[in-house]
Amino acid sequence: MGAEKCDGYSKRVLVTGGAGFIASHMIISLVEAHPDYFIINLDKLDYCASLKNLEPISNRPNYKFLQGDICDSDFIKHLFETENIDIVLHFAAQTHVDLSFRHSYKFAYVNTYGTCILLNAAYGAGVEKFVYISTDEVYGGSLDKEFDETSPKRPTNPYASSKAAAESFVLSFWERYKFPVVITRCSNVYGPHQYPEKVIPKFISLLQHNRKCCIHGTGHQTRNFLYATDVVEALLTILKTGKLGEIYNVGTSFEISISQLARELIELIKDTTTDTETKEWVEYVNDRPINDLRYPMKSEKIHSLGWRPQVHWKDGIRRTIEWYKNNFHNWKDSKQALEPFLCDS
Structure with missing residues (x-):
């Protein structure tokens, strides 16, 4: 039954x-x-x-x-x-x-x-x-x-x-x-709970393990x-x-390039103060076969239901950085997620 x-x-x-x-x-x-x-x-x-x-x-x-x-x-x-x-x-x-x-x-x-x-x-x-x-x-x-x-x-x-x-x-x-x-x-x-293969937890985890941020291609692509x-x-x-x-x-109006994302995370986690110091924590790798530059969306339809994002980027990213300090090993193979994407020849 x-x-x-x-x-x-x-x-x-x-x-x-x-x-x-x-x-x-x-x-x-x-x-x-x-x-x-x-x-x-x-x-x-x-x-x-x-x-x-x-x-x-x-x-x-x-x-x-x-x-x-x-x-x-x-x-x-x-x-x-x-x-x-x-x-x-x-x-x-x-x-x-x-x-x-x-x-x-x-x-x-x-x-x-x-x-x-x-x-x-x-x-x-x-x-x-x-x-x-x-x-x-x-x-x-x-x-x-x-x-x-x-x-x-x-x-x-x-x-x-x-x-x-x-x-x-x-x-x-x-x-x-x-x-x-x-x-x-x-x-x-x-935010917290995300497996560190995605760009934000990956960059955070790399930096917290004293490794460089690996950026696909030029890093000019932006994300909301x-x-x-x-x-x-x-x-x-x-x-x-x-x-x-x-x-x-x-969606959200907050948009940031991957290179600027890396820069902000490096400044927050490594406490860098100059461009030279920041660049030391960046490594550029081969891009994906296709990597869309932007995904701009209109969200007026859900806005009409009364929803809008409430968490400011600066607050959200600090909470996220803090969470990964103690929870990186929540997944048994989290370390392998930090390896850069290698495009097949």
Whole structure:
């Protein structure tokens, strides 16, 4: 028999990839702020996941962890048959662009096929809301034009392509069945809990281990960075007031080049005062096969729901630096994440 609603919880929420970066922040917020919700964390525990991210709430009565693979159709079908899930927040994905160039099949399998498995099971179980967390990278790059939710998708790397394909499946369930889906497209996210293969935790960790920041290509490419808890607040807003069948850009006006990012982190961590001192902590490496220069997005649609980012860059980056001082070893193979990307010949 499935789980009963008489367990006292008003909603049962499945969060996929919950031992990962953004999803772990989401779970902590839901468990703490909504004791009337029962939160199920489904995670395969791949290399970039860590249950240490969930230690603050691991013993809460309204939280449960299940280890499992979104690509295992029998397991997922049984999960939805037995857990009486009301809401799905689908974060689980392969996300590292560098790796996607070498393992495009794996990214398509996990990100696209895995999403299809979840969609079919959630639809069959009559889930009341399915939120798919996507990325600004589905738009491709732009030097001047800002993307809104109607802009065409022109992904330029295997990771973004797999997310764009998954989005198409998600929207097809809305078009065909009016299955209640919502898609979010976020700017780059930073903060505690992020595996140090991504640029901010990687640079921080390299510097904290007395190694140089390795910059792809020229370092002129820019990124918009949102602090993790701001993304959580955006998703909570969408859960409450977001319109079904819609896409929401979750962006920020804060934009910084990768070379300037390295400079600021070096000044904060190494306390450098001159350009010469700062440059000693930078190393340039071969660029990716494709590296979009910018991902400018318009976010007025979610602004109309009342959300705007609250964490200032200077506050967020200092919190992040402080966290990595004591938590770099939360992942068993974190040291290998610090090696530079080497383009195949």
